[in-house]
Amino acid sequence: MxxxxxxxxxxxxxxxxxxxxxxxxxxxxxxxxxxxxxxxxxxxxxxxxxxxxxxxxxxxxxxxxxxxxxxxxxxxxxxxxxxxxxxxxxxxxxxxxxxxxxxxxxxxxxxxxxxxxxxxxxxxxxxxxxxxxxxxxxxxxxxxxxxxxxxxxxxxxxxxxxxxxxxxxxxxxxxxxxxxxxxxxxxxxxxxxxxxxxxxxxxxxxxxxxGVIYESQGLVRVIEETNAAPAAIPAPGSAIHAITGIGQPQQFFASLEAAGFSLSPRVLPDHHPFSAADFAGLDDKPIIMTEKDAVKCRGFATPQMWFLKISARVxxxxxxxxxxxxxxxx
The missing domain is CATH 3.40.50 (Rossmann fold)
Structure with a gap:
């Protein structure tokens, strides 16, 4: 990474x-x-x-x-x-x-x-x-x-x-x-x-x-409404695709590993303009990204795409x- x-x-x-x-x-x-x-x-x-x-x-x-x-x-x-x-x-x-x-x-x-x-x-x-x-x-x-x-x-x-x-x-x-x-x-x-x-x-x-601490508030689906059957929230211990385009991706991956997920990580440049092509071939397991990445994926997100909601405690x-x-x- x-x-x-x-x-x-x-x-x-x-x-x-x-x-x-x-x-x-x-x-x-x-x-x-x-x-x-x-x-x-x-x-x-x-x-x-x-x-x-x-x-x-x-x-x-x-x-x-x-x-x-x-x-x-x-x-x-x-x-x-x-x-x-x-x-x-x-x-x-x-x-x-x-x-x-x-x-x-x-x-x-x-x-x-x-x-x-x-x-x-x-x-x-x-x-x-x-x-x-x-x-x-x-x-x-x-x-x-x-x-x-x-x-x-x-x-x-x-x-x-x-x-x-x-x-x-x-x-x-x-x-x-x-x-x-x-x-x-x-x-x-x-x-x-x-x-x-x-x-x-x-x-x-x-x-x-x-000190400022970043606290996880759990996983949220990228899209709230879909005609497809609801997907279960990925459980700790499950295998996931972790994909992100942020400045320090290792901290995001560390958060997911600490939660017990088995990661297949993929890093893209900071502020990467995500498109559906970035997720081609990743339909075999859930996808987890940051909330900053998720706002760029709302137009093409699938039910298996989730983001890790983070809040800062100042x-x-x-x-x-x-x-x-x-x-x-x-």
């Missing part, structure tokens, strides 16, 4: 010695990144400040760190408090030619808006607008929607977007790889950037203040800090 990772990604997290050859390019990247951020701080480039608080959930590493489940958990916690959160996202994985900004709705597809925003909207019902230009997404969201607070799914480095609170996620086991910036390492900004965020979350840590101090922001500006 590790072989499914891109070679450069493996090198970053195994501190391959040859990466030192890329240090001159890393220094150039650091310099450009510093000058760009400095331009925003000095007012040379404009920053859009919204009339409501904006919370950015992001990271400084390349690849998935579980941001989307954290955004969902925050949205649900705010809704439980009677607040009205909205969400903006880049919409990575949308089809070429997709029109932005795009307001995500029940009829949206992952090709229109990307898999993660679609998942957030389907799970929470929160208003969600997608655009690579997050300021444009925020303007559309606020134009005809009343919200108390806006969560930005990713966008820590999108400095044109003013923010009131920053949450950074880091993988507790992978940490920051070799600690180098691109292209010599996985960092999009130097590690010192983490000292500036308002809250640091560690994926997979049980620290009561900074620290109570973070929930209280974010909820406290959701009040009208004076």
């Amino acid at each position: 590790a072989a499914a990772e891109p070679a450069l990604l493996r090198a970053w997290y195994r501190s391959a010695p040859w990466l030192w050859l890329l240090r001159p390019l890393e220094l150039l990247f650091r310099g450009v990144s510093w000058m760009r951020r400095r331009a925003y701080r000095c007012g040379l480039l404009s920053v859009y400040r919204a009339a409501v608080p904006v919370v950015v959930v992001g990271n400084i590493t390349v690849g998935g760190t579980g941001k989307t489940p954290v955004v969902i958990a925050l949205v649900e916690a705010l809704q439980a408090r009677g607040l009205r959160p909205g969400v903006i996202s880049r919409g990575y994985g949308a089809a070429r030619g997709a029109v932005f900004p795009h307001r995500v709705g029940a009829d949206s597809s992952a090709r229109d808006c990307g898999d993660e925003p679609l998942l957030i909207h389907l799970r929470t019902g929160a208003p969600c607008v997608v655009s690579p230009n997050r300021v444009a997404a925020l303007r559309m969201l606020l134009a005809d929607t009343t919200v108390d607070l806006v969560l930005s799914d990713d966008g820590l480095q999108h400095y044109a977007l003013g923010r009131d609170f920053e949450i950074a996620l880091m993988d507790a086991s992978r940490q920051l790889g070799n600690g180098f910036c691109l292209p010599a390492g996985p960092l999009r900004e130097p590690r010192a950037r983490l000292n500036e965020v308002d809250y640091l979350l560690c994926r997979g840590s049980d620290d009561p203040r900074h 620290p109570a101090p973070l929930l209280e800090a974010v909820a406290a922001l959701a009040h009208p500006r004076s």
Whole structure:
């Protein structure tokens, strides 16, 4: 399964010695990144400040760190408090030619808006607008929607977007790889950037203040209604096809193995645009995928296709800090 990772990604997290050859390019990247951020701080480039608080959930590493489940958990916690959160996202994985900004709705597809925003909207019902230009997404969201607070799914480095609170996620086991910036390492900004965020979350840590745990809520059929006979929920111990296109597939597979399933794993690239052809020849046993993958398969799913529903458990101090922001500006 590790072989499914891109070679450069493996090198970053195994501190391959040859990466030192890329240090001159890393220094150039650091310099450009510093000058760009400095331009925003000095007012040379404009920053859009919204009339409501904006919370950015992001990271400084390349690849998935579980941001989307954290955004969902925050949205649900705010809704439980009677607040009205909205969400903006880049919409990575949308089809070429997709029109932005795009307001995500029940009829949206992952090709229109990307898999993660679609998942957030389907799970929470929160208003969600997608655009690579997050300021444009925020303007559309606020134009005809009343919200108390806006969560930005990713966008820590999108400095044109003013923010009131920053949450950074880091993988507790992978940490920051070799600690180098691109292209010599996985960092999009130097590690010192983490000292500036308002809250640091560690994926997979049980620290009561900074740990975020991803809990399984069981298997759910990808399609809820079908004319075919109902399929039994795959039982632990049974043989399954485990197929996914996410940033860190090994954690998904580990969850299924811990539940007792016997896996035939298949890994596709992150944000892979699934089609029925991807499942050809896999009708001999149940298929289990992630929920993020499942939202792209609703149009052609069969009764034997299931997803593992996952929810993030975030620290109570973070929930209280974010909820406290959701009040009208004076």
